[in-house]
Amino acid sequence: MAQQDTDQQTAAKAGGVLPVDDEGFVVDTENPEEREAAYRGRGTSRPITVVGNPVLHKECKDVTEFDDELAQLVDDMFASQRTAEGVGLAANQIGVDKKVFVYDCPDDEGKRHVGVVCNPVLQDLPAEQRRLDDGNEGCLSVPTAYAELARPDYAVVKGQDEKGNPITVRGTGFFARCLQHETDHLYGYLYIDRLSKRDRKDALKQMEEGTPRYEVVPND
Numbered sequence: 001m002a003q004q005d006t007d008q009q010t011a012a013k014a015g016g017v018l019p020v021d022d023e024g025f026v027v028d029t030e031n032p033e034e035r036e037a038a039y040r041g042r043g044t045s046r047p048i049t050v051v052g053n054p055v056l057h058k059e060c061k062d063v064t065e066f067d068d069e070l071a072q073l074v075d076d077m078f079a080s081q082r083t084a085e086g087v088g089l090a091a092n093q094i095g096v097d098k099k100v101f102v103y104d105c106p107d108d109e110g111k112r113h114v115g116v117v118c119n120p121v122l123q124d125l126p127a128e129q130r131r132l133d134d135g136n137e138g139c140l141s142v143p144t145a146y147a148e149l150a151r152p153d154y155a156v157v158k159g160q161d162e163k164g165n166p167i168t169v170r171g172t173g174f175f176a177r178c179l180q181h182e183t184d185h186l187y188g189y190l191y192i193d194r195l196s197k198r199d200r201k202d203a204l205k206q207m208e209e210g211t212p213r214y215e216v217v218p219n220d
């Protein structure tokens with residue numbers, strides 16, 4: 001979607017967390033280290049939920065209150081993401097049933113993107129704007145497993161920042177994969193749900209045989 005939205009630009013300029021470029025996309029590549037460290041520094045790392053935990057397998061609730069509680073959640077998510085060495089984290093991965101994800105992820109040019117998206121909606125893009133990319137994918141909620149999964153190499157997500165301002169985020173390469181993966185989480189899907197039966201089984205086997213390098217929430 002390279003859709004532009006003048007209202008959105010105005011809203012973001014009037015108090016958005018991040019600046020907006022002249023095409024209407026949020027600029028999430030400025031001072032990434034500093035911004036990530038600020039979030040993380042205020043947060044507390046929490047254990048990660050894993051496949052089988054019901055919170056990961058249903059659609060999360062929309063964020064409606066952009067308050068201190070949400071700000072604390074976002075900080076905790078950045079702290080948890082760092083502890084688990086992730087490039088993206090959805091709220092239900094720390095057990096919270098809310099549509100918000102954070103990311104700290106490089107794109108196909110190696111540029112580091114850091115940001116927050118509430119109530120994300122993946123935009124349908126015309127075929128000429130996307131090519132399928134056969135990348136390797138993993139998930140903190142399926143620890144130690146990886147699988148090849150073809151996804152479009154360009155993605156656009158519309159949502160809101162943690163203050164409630166409308167934002168549009170776009171990503172290429174690995175970051176495009178991340179935006180799709182994290183949005184999926186908030187609708188109750190893991191990347192292994194997009195694999196063939198056989199590859200899914202293999203991923204679960206890898207998980208069973210591996211030991212996560214971070215704390216996870218045990219399933220009952």
Ligand SMILES: [Zn+2]
Nearest residue numbers: 138139140141
């Ligand atoms: Zn994941």
